[in-house]
Amino acid sequence: MKVGLFIPCYVNAVYPQVGVASYRLLTSLGVDVDYPLEQTCCGQPMANGGFEKDALRLAERMEQLFEKYDYVVGPSASCVVFVKEHYPQLLHKSGHACLSSRIYEICEFLHDVLKVNKLDAYFPHKVSVHNSCHGLRLLHLASPSELVEPRYSVLKDLLSLVEGIEVFEPKRVDECCGFGGMFSVEEAATSVCMGQDKVRDHISTGAEYITGADSSCLMHMEGIIRREHLPIKTLHVVEILASRKQSSHL
């Protein structure tokens, strides 16, 4: 099984450690991981802003970059679901899209494909799970609070394999944090207000970290935390899943 690592633009630039943790986590599970060089962006920011057609060249490039892999795995639910849901229609004219059927968000991959039930992870901290909207309502990483269906959570399942961890969820368990791509700047006042509310909800769990499968939400909340010097930090869930007892990372 050959896995191509999909590292979204802002992870590449701002959170490379999330990529490193993804690589280490997957290889520790015996997966053959490769990173096709010179990746940039999947095109989601343009599309959500209303310029889907400007994502076309990027989609074609993504298809090309990841052509030779059995699976493509990325540490960002939002970007993955964009590729999955929108590439087929976007690439409809210029050829067939096959990436959409092979791409997985990393937690989904661990949970549903590798079916991981044991991890050597150690993280003796309290964390509050951030259920990102696209992870939840489009990628189905957990049961959304609006739906009447059996409760499940891929992230909580995986975090339960981590030694020493205490897992919490905010009171409004899946309220949007207000990032929303271009929304974050076009509706800045609302976006910040939503982010502040969300961070406070996470803080009230008593957690030391907010963790989730979307670095974009985490980046937005981190911006608020740093501005207001709030007593909580953000950490991508793969960084926790990849933490080892000797890890010097934290």
Place this chain on the structure above:
Amino acid sequence: MSSHAKAAEKFIADRERTAWHDQALYFVREKRDRMAQGVPEWEALREMASRMKRHTISRLGYYLEMFERHATANGVHVHWAKDAEEHNRIVYEIIQKHGGKRLVKSKSMLAEECGLTPYLEARGVEAVESDLGERIMQLMGTPPSHIVLPAIHVKREEVGKVFERELNTELDNSDPTYLTHAARKSLRQNFLHADIAMTGVNFAVASSGAFVVCTNEGNADMGTSFPKVHIAIMGLEKVVPDYDALALYVRLLARSATGQPSTTYTSHYKKPVEGQEMHIVIVDNGRSDILANAAHVNMLKCLRCGSCINTCPVYRRTGGYSYSYFIPGPVGINLGMLKSPEKYAGNLSACTLCHSCSNVCPAKIDLAEQIYRWRQDLDGMHLASKEKKFIDKGLKFVMERPSLFYAAIKAGRTAEHMPRFVLYNRLDAWGIGRELPDFAPETFNALWKKGKVKE
């Protein structure tokens, strides 16, 4: 800056009020969740309700004619109005024929859509709103801010002040029970002495000719109990095939709207009583055009329950008046665009694409997906925001050129701020309440090239 963003900024400036508004609506959303969880077949019910709507929409003319035939046989006068103007004229002519001067009306978003009350008042007909929330708004002289909870943005003290002035209530008494009962007493006189009653229509049953009006207060029924004329107005999408179909919607409506198992009164009007005249006005006003719009035809499934509004995290924090269309939230964003993109495109930014609306909708309307689609259409309609387009083009240019992308990161890192296209104009909005993220010393790409990832 979009019209919504501008108005939202003002609303949010009062953080305490924003938090209060958000909490009040979230409370309704939670009640809705509890109701849904109490019905194990909820998702199957939504699915069937959605498909039943699709079926009905695909035979709208057939069912409307069937409804008309049965209603007429029941002794009801059926009228058809192409647009708001014709609707208003028909209503006024009925009132005039009976020499009506005092109309008592229950809540109708269609009346709001058609601007009926000002139309009638300009012609000397007093139109009194009888739903408490609507009455509060009428006395305050402002429109409702929500389609089910018209006064949800108003604080009890503000209601108290208005009632002091208009209903002579006690000074500084803002107790909701006291104020509600004061309105009860005052409106009782309006009910008793009105000469025309008006209601909306929640559902019109084609197989029977009956129409259903749902209220909690009993104002529709009180209103229609005394005058000799009852005028009911309905958008043409309100027709349902029969009682089996109606069962689906009655089960879903109140649970979704206010988190109650049912409304207190689910009234079924079929035949006028002796000495009374009953009229129904079936209104198009753009609805038949929605039918031709494949990407947005699902909007005709809407029950106007307001659950998408209550769950919308943007609406809860920005209030109904931040939207330029008279219906706020996800449903209003979409209906506004169907009404006039030129006028209402400014609401499209009011969405994070969190998709909660699509999950709560009892008719499973793809509300968020439609907002996404509208955004794609804006550029072609020359309505895209210039700033956003600039950002988009900048992103496209850089992202399509990997070497430029990595060079830009490098430049950003050394200059300790984002490249210019990122910082252009409104993008500095990020800094309003957030710190900008720092670029890492090395990108993942660079780490990989140097073999540092595999270490």
Place this chain on the structure above:
Amino acid sequence: MSSRDDILARLQAHAITPEKRPEMDFKPLAFDNPVEQFERILKVAGANSLRLEPGQDVNDLIRTAYPEARTIASNLPGITCATVNPDLLDDPRALDGTDVAVIRGEFGVLENGMVWVKQQTRYKALFFISEALVILLDRRALVNNMHEAYARPDFDDFGYGCFIAGPSKTADIEQALVIGAHGARAVTVILE
């Protein structure tokens, strides 16, 4: 062309592909102990319920429930505690100020506490205008849900009918629940 024909023509011209009517593919809510469930759900709707036991006089029950009532309006035979027969009034406005109205319900719905009442009085105002409403209901006439309610063979046999679930209420001021917006401030369902 009339507006009617114009609208119908537009609907025809814009028609989407006909969709088949869906079949019900789920089993709706049902309850094991109907009377207990009905009493529970009536409470949720803000209504009281009383059981009329064999040998008891319904008039005593009404009197005990509303000892202060001065005017009791009903056209039902056997309601001897009634002080007014509303059908004999020339004007429904004369009902304003009624303390208690006693009417008959056709059946109750277990999933939501609704009672189906058909206009069996000269003025339907009676259902709404009194301060309190007493609904007499056969305790064997309970259906599980709205599907069953609307499927009753005689359902469409009405000129005016209303599902009533408890007293009139509103939460239009700050979402604070207030009983008695315009209609009855109290509802008692007597299960016979």
